[in-house]
Each structure stands twice: as structure tokens, then as C-alpha cells.
Amino acid sequence: MQILPVILSGGAGTRLWPVSRSGHPKQLQELCGKGTLLQQTARRLPVDAETLGPVVVCNDDQRFIIAEQLRDAKIKPSMIVLEPMGRSTAPALAIPALWAKNPAETVLVAMPADHYITDNDAFQASIRQAANLAFKGKLMTLGIKPKAPHTGYGYIELGDLLGADSLAHAVARFKEKPDAGTAETYIACGNFLWNSGIFIFRADVYLDELERLHPSMIASCRKAYHLAKHDYDFLRLDKDSFAQAPDLSVDYAVMEKTDKAGVLPVSFGWNDIGGWQALWNLGEKDACNNVVCGDVFTQDVKDSYIRSEQRLVAVLGLADVVVVETADAVLVADRSRAEEVRDIVQKLREDNRYEEHSHDRVWRPWGYYERLDEGDRFQVKLIMVKPDGKLSLQLHHHRAEHWVVVSGTAKVTLNNDVSLIGPNETAYIPLGTPHRLENPGKVPLYLIEVQSGDYLDEDDILRYEDVYRRVV
Numbered sequence: 001m002q003i004l005p006v007i008l009s010g011g012a013g014t015r016l017w018p019v020s021r022s023g024h025p026k027q028l029q030e031l032c033g034k035g036t037l038l039q040q041t042a043r044r045l046p047v048d049a050e051t052l053g054p055v056v057v058c059n060d061d062q063r064f065i066i067a068e069q070l071r072d073a074k075i076k077p078s079m080i081v082l083e084p085m086g087r088s089t090a091p092a093l094a095i096p097a098l099w100a101k102n103p104a105e106t107v108l109v110a111m112p113a114d115h116y117i118t119d120n121d122a123f124q125a126s127i128r129q130a131a132n133l134a135f136k137g138k139l140m141t142l143g144i145k146p147k148a149p150h151t152g153y154g155y156i157e158l159g160d161l162l163g164a165d166s167l168a169h170a171v172a173r174f175k176e177k178p179d180a181g182t183a184e185t186y187i188a189c190g191n192f193l194w195n196s197g198i199f200i201f202r203a204d205v206y207l208d209e210l211e212r213l214h215p216s217m218i219a220s221c222r223k224a225y226h227l228a229k230h231d232y233d234f235l236r237l238d239k240d241s242f243a244q245a246p247d248l249s250v251d252y253a254v255m256e257k258t259d260k261a262g263v264l265p266v267s268f269g270w271n272d273i274g275g276w277q278a279l280w281n282l283g284e285k286d287a288c289n290n291v292v293c294g295d296v297f298t299q300d301v302k303d304s305y306i307r308s309e310q311r312l313v314a315v316l317g318l319a320d321v322v323v324v325e326t327a328d329a330v331l332v333a334d335r336s337r338a339e340e341v342r343d344i345v346q347k348l349r350e351d352n353r354y355e356e357h358s359h360d361r362v363w364r365p366w367g368y369y370e371r372l373d374e375g376d377r378f379q380v381k382l383i384m385v386k387p388d389g390k391l392s393l394q395l396h397h398h399r400a401e402h403w404v405v406v407s408g409t410a411k412v413t414l415n416n417d418v419s420l421i422g423p424n425e426t427a428y429i430p431l432g433t434p435h436r437l438e439n440p441g442k443v444p445l446y447l448i449e450v451q452s453g454d455y456l457d458e459d460d461i462l463r464y465e466d467v468y469r470r471v472v
Contacts, residue, residue, distance in 0.1 A: 012025050018328075091248075094206075154174060294308030303320045384445065385410075397431070401428075406448060410447060
């Protein structure tokens with residue numbers, strides 16, 4: 001038996017705005033514990049003789065930062081799959097199952113990238129138990145022993161034990177997120193578990209069930225996989241084929257319909273970090289029952305979550321609030337209503353506000369840029385280029401640029417001229433001129449870019465060459 005971890009990195013984490021944005025969601029953030037949630041998930045199963053490097057399924061926009069975070073965590077993935085559009089978890093899991101070299105001997109362990117687990121030893125022991133049952137042909141999931149009548153989770157009703165010496169049960173049925181009264185009934189009954197969204201099954205068994213239950217889905221996924229193209233370090237699925245796959249979760253598409261479903265009751269300190277309330281629950285409390293992160297001053301404040309990312313945040317005379325500060329947005333909310341942050345995000349999306357999608361700091365494969373100031377016909381950015389990083393050879397139709405190197409060395413191509421400029425030296429990029437910026441050094445390059453022109457959005461770019469193979 002070989003274990004193939006599959007990390008599902010989808011979702012926008014809207015309930016954790018303004019830290020989580022659709023272009024840089026919660027799984028890519030360091031919210032609790034060491035490393036981002038994605039990095040913690042990638043480390044959750046050891047890479048050994050029985051366990052392969054993880055397969056990560058993500059979207060195109062986040063591919064480079066995911067690859068960078070895995071490198072930083074010293075995790076070598078088996079594959080990073082790029083979905084051309086979201087099609088929920090059932091099609092997403094079909095791709096690594098199709099990729100498995102020996103599907104009858106490969107057990108997939110599918111894990112969302114945004115979960116937090118406190119007892120990793122207990123988690124690994126649970127995975128081993130479930131994997132042994134999956135190897136015998138069961139489609140397994142992990143059910144969390146509930147601590148409260150939570151209305152934000154789906155539930156699993158336990159059926160019969162899978163054996164006299166087994167702790168696992170057959171799945172009687174899956175239940176959608178209940179109202180408060182129904183959740184209390186589930187807890188009182190004692191026969192229900194929270195649905196963790198973690199699934200363990202043999203690749204061939206899963207594919208056979210998809211073939212039986214959703215032949216059109218598996219046909220679309222097979223075609224998308226066989227027509228996929230390797231792009232840099234990524235596998236880019238065929239867009240037209242994948243678009244034909246039904247948009248169904250693995251719960252609904254397979255687990256609710258198969259007679260092979262099993263669930264293992266577990267308890268290893270699991271949380272899906274669904275919102276600010278979850279982070280308050282998990283955080284270390286001060287004497288007034290507050291969780292504070294960053295540069296925070298409080299006076300006569302209790303039972304609150306307060307987070308500063310850039311500046312001093314001072315809170316006076318409040319209780320049961322959430323206060324979250326980032327470089328470009330501040331959230332202040334009643335802690336009991338923190339779930340409604342998603343409504344704010346929806347309004348930002350409708351108003352086409354960039355704060356819904358991205359931060360002032362925007363990551364790129366070569367480093368990042370950060371907005372510092374903007375006004376009528378000008379914009380100022382800080383640019384960081386990693387050692388050996390290289391921007392595309394490009395031009396802009398509507399803006400000129402002035403570069404001032406702060407530290408490091410910049411290699412600047414302007415038309416056919418190439419020059420090196422160091423700290424306190426400048427370069428001027430006229431409108432409509434092909435140019436390229438590179439960092440030939442061994443330390444990060446920092447420079448200030450001043451843009452001027454009648455249109456300053458990021459889509460004013462024509463790429464001639466790009467080492468990261470981004471679309472021209």
C-alpha cells in the first residue's frame with residue numbers, strides 16, 4: 001500500500017476577511033501555529049517509504065505562491081494540478097486517482113488545505129487505521145467527535161460497526177448543516193459526528209464508484225487529464241474538457257450514494273478555521289479573555305479578538321468584539337456576528353473593490369509588489385525581486401515608470417541596452433518601451449517604482465518573453 005496525500009486548496013475564506021482575500025485566501029496565511037495552513041497540511045503526513053509527496057489541487061492564480069510555500073516548507077510535491085475553473089471536490093479528486101501509477105495499491109488521503117489540527121500524532125494514527133480499511137475496499141471519512149451543537153458543520157450519522165474489533169462504522173447517512181434545535185438533537189442522541197471533509201480511499205475504488213454513479217464526470221475528468229499540459233512545475237488540465245464535469249462535492253457525488261462508505265470517529269484537536277470566532281476559540285487568552293495578535297493595546301476590553309498586521313491598534317472599553325487591521329482595510333464587528341463578514345465581502349465584490357480580491361502586497365513568481373500611494377495619474381509601489389528573479393520582457397501602452405533602487409542590484413533591459421544599477425541609482429522607462437527587470441544578485445532586490453500615465457491598472461501589459469510561461 002502507498003499513501004498519496006491530496007491537498008485541496010480551494011475556497012476564498014470570506015469569513016476571515018480582511019486577512020483572507022479571494023486572491024490570497026486563508027490557507028495561504030499564517031493564522032495559528034507555525035507556518036501557513038497549507039504548509040501545516042503538507043507536513044501533516046510524513047514523506048517516507050509508504051507515503052508519497054502530496055498532490056496539491058489549486059487554481060491558476062495561486063499556483064506560484066503555493067509552489068513557493070511548499071519550497072519554503074521543504075516539501076516536494078508529487079504534482080500541482082491547476083484547475084481551469086472550480087468543479088468542487090469530486091472531480092478534483094478524480095485527477096490524482098487517475099494519476100496514480102498503481103491505483104489498486106494507492107490510497108488517497110484527501111485533506112482540505114485550511115484545517116488546523118493540534119495533535120498530529122493522533123491524526124496520523126487515525127489515518128493509518130482508516131487507510132487499512134480503505135485498502136480493503138472501503139471509502140472512508142473521518143468523523144470528529146462533537147463538542148457542541150455546532151450549526152456550521154455537516155454531520156454524519158453512525159451505522160453498524162464495520163467489525164467486532166473495529167472502531168469504524170458504516171455511514172448511515174450524511175446530514176447537511178442543521179439549525180440550532182436539530183444540532184442539539186444530534187448531540188443528545190450521541191450517534192452523530194461532525195463531517196471533517198477528510199476522505200481516505202483506494203484510487204481504483206473511487207474511480208469505479210465514479211464510473212458507476214457519474215459516468216459523465218469521470219469521462220470529462222479522464223479527457224481533461226489526458227489532454228493536460230505540463231506547464232513549468234504544474235499540470236494544467238484541459239479547460240474545455242474539465243468544464244463538462246458536474247460541479248459536485250465528493251460527499252454528494254459518491255459518499256452519500258455508495259454502500260462502501262465508512263467513518264472513523266476521531267478526536268485530534270480539529271478545527272476548520274471557519275471564521276474569527278474559531279480563531280478566538282483557539283487563541284491563547286489574556287487575563288481578560290482576549291486574544292491579541294500583533295501590536296495591540298487594550299484597556300477595559302474583554303472577551304475579544306484583536307489583530308494588528310501593520311500598525312498599533314488601541315481598543316478601549318469594549319467587549320465581545322472582533323477588530324482586525326491590515327494595511328488597506330480594518331474590520332470591527334460584534335463577535336457574535338462575525339460570520340456575517342461574508343456579506344461585507346459580497347458587497348465589496350459587487351462594487352468591484354480590489355480589497356475583496358487582493359492585499360496591498362501582491363505576490364508574483366519573481367517576488368511581490370506593494371502599493372504605497374496613488375492619486376490622479378500616479379501610483380507608487382515597493383517592488384521586491386527574489387535572487388535570480390526575472391520579470392517578463394514587457395511594455396506598457398499608457399504609463400511610464402521611474403525606478404529607484406533601495407538595496408540590492410537591478411539588471412535593467414531597456415530596448416536592446418542592458419545595465420546594472422545599485423542603491424540610490426535610477427532608471428526611467430518611457431511609455432511604450434520594451435523593458436525587463438532582473439535580480440542577478442544573491443540578496444533580495446528592493447526598489448521604489450513611480451508610475452505616471454492616464455491608465456495604471458495591471459492589465460496594461462504586453463509580454464514578449466516570460467520565464468514563468470504566463471499568458472501573453
